[in-house]
Amino acid sequence: MGVHEIEDAKLIFNFGYNGADSHPIVQRRIVRAKQKGATIICADPRVTEAARIADVHLQLKGGTNIALVNAMCNVIYNEGLVDQHFIDTMSVDYDAFVEIIKKYTPEYAETICKVPAELIRKAARMYAKAPSAMILYGMGVCQFGQAVDVVKALGSLALMTGNYGKPASGIGPVRGQNNVQGACDMGALPNNYPGYQNVTNPDVQAKFEKAWGVKLSNKVGVPLTHVPQRVLEEKDPAKKLHAYYIFGEDPAQSDPDVAEIRETLEKLDFVIVQDIFMNKTAEFADVILPSTSWNEHDGVYSCCDRGFQRIRKVVEPPSTVKTDWEIICEISTAMGYKMKYKNTEEIWNELIDLCPNFAGATYEKIEKYGCIQWPCRSKDMNDKGTVFLHNGKFATADGKGKFYTAEWRPPQELENEEYPLSFSTVREVGHYSVRTMTGNCRMLRNLEDEPGWIQMNPADCEKLHIKHGDLVKVMNKRGWCITRCNATERVAKGATYMTYQWWIGCCNELTIGSNLDPVSNTPEYKYCNCRVEKIDDQAAAWDYVNNEYKDLRSRMGIKMIGEEA
C-alpha cells in the first residue's frame, strides 16, 4: 500500500489517526479521496480534521478501541455482510474470533465506547458494503496498553470483509516519526537484525556472525520502555542496566512519566548522549557527543510506506562535529571491534547484502527512481520494488490471514474523584518530536511556543471558571505542568489533550510509563487521569512561565542578551 493510493480509496476507515497534525501531506490524500467521492469513517475521541470531513464520526471514549472494532465485526457477522468465500479460502481461526465478537453487540459496545449503537451499525454496514475499504490507523491505536489486540482486530475486520489484496484496501499504520520505519528496517530492535531477521533464528545468527566476524547473542534484548524498570527495580544483577548510549533521542522529554525517566538517568552509571542540540536528557549525560543534523549528512530514510529515499548533505556541518556513524565506528574501533567505512553507500551495500528484502535497493536505483519500496530483492535495474505487500497471499507460514481479537481491557488509570478528567497526548502540527529542531526554527516557533495548550471542552472550562487562553495547572499523582487552556468543542466533555512538544507545558510529567502493551511494549500515552486547576493570579503565572523558559534556555546553553558580559 502506498501513500498515493489513499487518494483512490472508495472508503477510508480512519482509526485513531490524526493525519492533519502528524502528517499533513498524508491528510492531503485523505482530503482528495473525499473530494473524489470516497466515504470516510473516522473513529476518534476528538473532532480531528478527518473526523470533521467524515461521513460518520465515531466519537468514542478514549481507551475503548477494541470494543468498537468488535462491535463493528459483530454487526457485519450478524447481518451476513461477511465475505464468506474469502474467509473460507484465505483465513484461519474464524470460529474462535466469532466466539468473542458475539458478545459485542452495538448496544453493549455503546455502554463502553459511548458511541450510539445505531452509529456503530451504520459505520459497520458502510465499511462492509464498500467495494474496497482501506483502514488507516495511528498512535490512537498503538499508544495504549491494549494496542496490538486492536491492530489484529482491525486486521480481522478487513479479513472478514475480504478487504485484502486489492487496490486501496487492507490496513495500514501511519507511523509518527520520519524514520521509524527505517530504524525498524535497520534492526534497531531488541529482537531483530536488519531486515526483520529474528535474533533467535540460528541460521540468521550464523549469517550475521559470518558477516561481522564475531559471536553474537541469541538473547532478545531489552525494549526501550523497559529501561526504567531495568534500572530502578531490577533485582537480578545480570539483568540490571548500567550504561545507556542514547543517540538522536530525548527520553527525558519524550518518554512517559518523565519524573521516572529522570530518576533512571540519574541512577545509571554511564549515560552517553549523542545529538545535535542540547536537550533535557543531555542534562543527565556523562558524555555528550556532537553529531551532524539532517541536511548535514548523506543517507537513506524509509518513509511510512516502506519507501527508501535518499537524504543528501545540503550544507557542510560545523567542522568540529562528526556524523553519527563515524562517531560510533570510532568508539567501536577504540573498544577493539574495528569498523571503518568510506561513506554511507559502503555501509548501505554491506547491509542490503545481509537483508534479502533490501538486496536490490542500491543507491544507484534509489537515485534513479527516486524511491524504492521494499521488498526489492534483485539488483537488476528492472526490480523497482513492491507497492502492494499482500499480493494475494499473507506473509504467514500457510499464506492465510489469521483472525484474532480480544476482550476489552480498560486503561490502567481511570478518572476518579481527585483526578476527574482523562488525559491524552497528541501532536502539534508545526513542531516535530521533542522540538529541538523545529523549536529552533523562527517561523515554527512564532506560530506556536511554550507553554503549549491543553485542549478542553468549553463546558469543562466553564465548570472550572477557566477562559480560553488562561494559564492552568494540570496535574495527577505523577506530576504537573503549567499550560494554556484551549477551550474547543472539538474535544468531548471530560477529556483533555496536550501536545507533547512543550518543555514547560510538559505533558509527559503526567503520562504513565508502566502500562505497556504486552507485545509491542508501547506505553499508554493516550490515557491517564488528571485534574485541571484554575490559576487566579495569571500575571504571576505568566512570570513563572517566562522565568522557567528563560531558565530552561539558559540550561540549554543559550546566552541571554546582556548575560555575555
Added chain:
Amino acid sequence: MTNKYSCYVLADPNKCTGCKACELACFAEHNKSNNGVGYTVGTVTIPVTPKLYLTKTKAYCMPIQCRHCEDAPCLNACQKHAIYRENSQVIVDQEKCIGCKDCVLACPFGAIAILPIGEKGKLKLQKDREVVKVASKCDLCKDIEGGPACVRVCPNDALELVDANADIEAKNIKTAEGLYVSRI
C-alpha cells in the same frame, strides 16, 4: 400580500431564444427613478446591469435568476446583513452591500453578480473614486408596477412567475381529482 412561500421567476429553455430582452427590461425598469432611464435606449447613461443573466449551453439557453430560496444561502452567507426578506422575497440592500462576493459564491444557481450601480445617471463612486459594485440579483421588481419586467417583455413567453403556493394548490386539486377517479 404576504405569501406563505416566496415567488420566483423561472425560464423555460424550450421557449427561450436568448434575445436578452429580459435583461434589458430588467435594467430599464430598475433604473427609471434613480438614473433617469426613459423608454428609449438613448436615455441610458450607465452600463446595462441586469439582475438576471442569460446563460447559453451548447443546446439551449435561458436567463438565470434568483429562486428566492426559503433558507437562502446568500442571506445566510452575508456578514453585513445586507440581504433580507421582504414579503417572503430575498432582497439585497444595495446601500449596505460592501461587495464581498460571499453571496455570489454561496448561491448554487449563479443568480448573483457583483455589478456597478448608478446614481442620478452616473456610476456611483466611493470615497476613492472607485466605482461602487454591489450584489445584483432579482428582487422580483418589488417596487415596480406590473410585476417582473422580464416576464412582461419576453417575446416568447418563456418566463413565468412561479407561485409555489398556487402551484401546490392546483396540483393538490388535480391529485384529489385523480383520487376521486381511481376510488375503490
Added chain:
Amino acid sequence: MRKFVKGNPDLCIGCRTCMIGCVVEHEGRRIFEIDPDGYDFNPRLHMVKTAKISVPVQCKHCENPACMAACPVNCIKVINDAVVIDTDSCIGCKSCVQACPFGAIDMVSKIGTQQADGSMRVVANKCDLCVGTGNGPACVRVCPTSALTLVDEEKLKEVVCDKRVATANAAKVFADAKEVE
C-alpha cells in the same frame, strides 16, 4: 473586479502553513538571517477552527470596502485592485476593525517603530494579496492541500457560469417533463 483569496473548508486541514507563508512573504527572507526577535510575526490571515469548520479567514477585498469608508485618515487605498492599508499613515484608531464584518483586520505592533512617548506603534493589519511581490498571494502558493484559491474575475465567472449552466440543465429537464404532460 477585485481579486480575493478564498479558503475552502472541505480541503483545509488547519495546518496554518498559509499564516507562515504570509509572514515570510511580507517580512522577506532576511528574517531567516536576523535576530529571531527582530521581526514582526503578523500573519494577515487567521485560522479559524470550530467544531465543524477549519478554514483561514482573510480580507475579501470588497468592491465597496467598509473599512475604507470608515478610515478617518484615508490610509486604506486600492492598489492594483487590492484593498491595502498604508500602515505608515495608520493612526491605529480601529475604525476599520470595527467596520469590517469579517474580522479580517487586526491590530499589530510594528517592531522598530515608535510613537512620541517611545511606545511601539500599533497599526491595522490585513491581507494585501501580496501586492508588489509579483508572485501572487503566498498563502495560495504554500497551502499543501490547495485549500486556498485566488478568485479573480475569470475564476468567479467560471464558478458562476458553471452554476448557471447546471441551473439551465435542471430547468431543461423540468421543462421537457412539463411538455410531456
Added chain:
Amino acid sequence: MRVVEIDKNICTGCRECAKVCPAYAIEGEQGEPQTINTDKCVMCGQCVQKCKSYVSIVTHGYEAYDKVRKERGIPESVKEPLFAAHNVTHIDEVKKALADPTKVVMASAAPAVRTGLAEEFGYKLGTLSNGKMAAAFRALGFDYIYDVNFAADLTIMEEGSELIERVTTGKGKLPMFTSCCPAWVTFLERNYPELSDHLSSCKSPQQMQGAVQKTYGAELRGLKKKDIFNVSVMPCTCKEFECSREEMNASGERDIDVVITTRELAWLIKDAGIDFKSLKEEEFDKPLGEFTGAGEIFGATGGVMEAALRTGYELITGKEIPDVKIPSVRGGEGFRTADIKVGDLTLKVGVVSGLKHVVQVLEDVKAGKLNHFHFIEVMTCPVGCVSGGGQPKLLMDTDKETAYYNRTHTTYKMDEELPIRKSHDNPSIKKIYKEFLKNPLGEKSHHLLHTHYVKGPAKTVK
C-alpha cells in the same frame, strides 16, 4: 455599401430579428451569430429596432464596449447600450462639415423625426419637438434650418399631378405606387423589376429637398452649390442608401451629402453638450422650411395618400375638399383600401403598411387582379416612418404599441393644429413654382424632382 449590420461577436443567435425582417434577409442557425444577406436586405432597420443583444460589461467587459463604440464611430459621450444589429453611423461626416468654415451646412429633417427625437431625452413617447429640434440644429451650428416637410408638400404637387395625368390621360401604368419609401423601392426594383413602371417617377421628399436646396436654395442665398453641405435627418436607415444612389445628383452635386437617423441626431446634440430640455422652441428657415399639415402627415401610414387626396381633389374638381381629414386611409399594419369620391371620379386607393403585406399586393397586380386600383401607398415600416428603423429604439417592446400610437397621434395632432393643411396652399410652394419650377411635371421638375427607377439592384456611389 454598408448600411445595416449584425456584429457576430455580440449576436446571441436568438433570431428575433429574423421574425421582423420583411425581406427574409437574416440568415443563420438558431443560437449562432446571424448574417444579413445584402442581396435580400432592404435596409429598413427593423432588425436594429428589435435587437436586444447588447454589449454587456458583465459578459463582454468594459473594454469590449469601448472597442465596439470606437469601431462604430460613436462619440465617447454616448453611454447607451450598443447592440449586435446596428446601422452604420455618419455623424463624423456631419461634425466635420459643421467644423468646416467653407461649408454652408443645411439641415432638413423628415416629418417623423420630430415625433420621436424628444424620447431620447427622457420625454414621454411621441412628444412633439418641432421647435426644439429647430433650436437644436441652430445650436449645433447648422447654417440653414430647412425641412423635408417642405419637400413633402412639393412631392404632393408633383405626385398628385402625376396621378391625375395617369388617371386622366392613360399615360403610365396603374395602379401607381408611391415612391417615397426607399426600402420599398429597393424591394420592388430587385424582386419585381417588371412592375417598376408602376412606381411614381417622383423622387422621395428627401431627394427633392436636397435638389432644391442646392439649386433654388443656392440662388436665393447667393451661394455656390459646391459649398453647400446637405444633412438629412431621417427616421430611416435606408435613406443613406437612397441618397447614395448614383443618379441622385440632379443639382450637379450630390443632392444630399449625408443622412443621419433620429438616434444619431440625439447623439450629436448630447455630444455637443446641448441641454435639450432647456432649449426654447424656434422656427425653421423659409422658404424651404415652410410646410403644411399635409407634409407633416407623411410620417404616418396613409399620410402620403391623404395629403395627395387633399390636393388631388381640389386640383381635379377645382372645389374645396369638404373635409381634409380622410379617416378611411388611416390605420395600422396591413393592406387597406378605400373608394374616394372625387367629383365624378371614384378613386380606388390602397395603403400598405409593413413591407411583408406588399407581396400579395404585387402578385395581384402582376395577375391583373388590381387593375381597377388607381393609387397604392406603400410603407415598409409597421405603421409608417414614425416606426422607422432610425427612430429612437425602445428598451422594452411592451412599449411599442404606445410609442407607435403616440407618435402617430402627435403627427395628426400637429396637422390639425397647423393653419394650412393642404400642400398646394403652402405659400412657399406657390413661391417656388412661381419663381423657379414653373409647373408641376414641368421641365425643371422633371429634371430635379423626378427620376427613373431601375429594374434590378440600384448602383450607389458610396
Added chain:
Amino acid sequence: MATKQVQTTCAYCGAGCQIMFTVDTDKNKIVNAVPAKGRTNDGTLCLKGHYGWDFINDPQILTKRITKPMIRKGGKKSALTEVSWDEAIKYVADRLTAIKKEYGPDSIMCTGSARGPGNEANYIMQKFARACIGTNNVDHCARV
C-alpha cells in the same frame, strides 16, 4: 551569490516528502526550501517542510547547537567540560569496556534513532551493540 540546489527527503514525518533546498555555497547557508516532485508529496509541503530548516544556523532560540564533545569530569551533576574528539572517544570506549567487563554486555543499552540520523547510522548502531558490545539491547522510540 553562488548557489546550488540539493534535493533531499524531509525529516519531519514518515510521509517522505521531497524538498529542494537552495544553498548559498559561499556562506554555506540554506536560503530557501521549496517542494519537489516526490512520489508521496506530489509537489507539496506542509509548514515544517517549508519553514523547518533555519535551526541549522543555530539561531539560539530554544537550545544551543552542540559543537564540541563534552565530558562531566567531576562525575554526575558536575559541569560539562569541552574535550577533544580523541579524549571523548577514549573516555567512552574505556567506560563502556569497564562496564561490559564488570556487568556483562547486557548491562549496556543502546538506542537507534527514528529521527534525523538515517538508516546507515542505525545499522551502525545496532551492529555496534551486537558485534562490539555483544548485546541485543538496542531499541528506538518507535512508539513515541
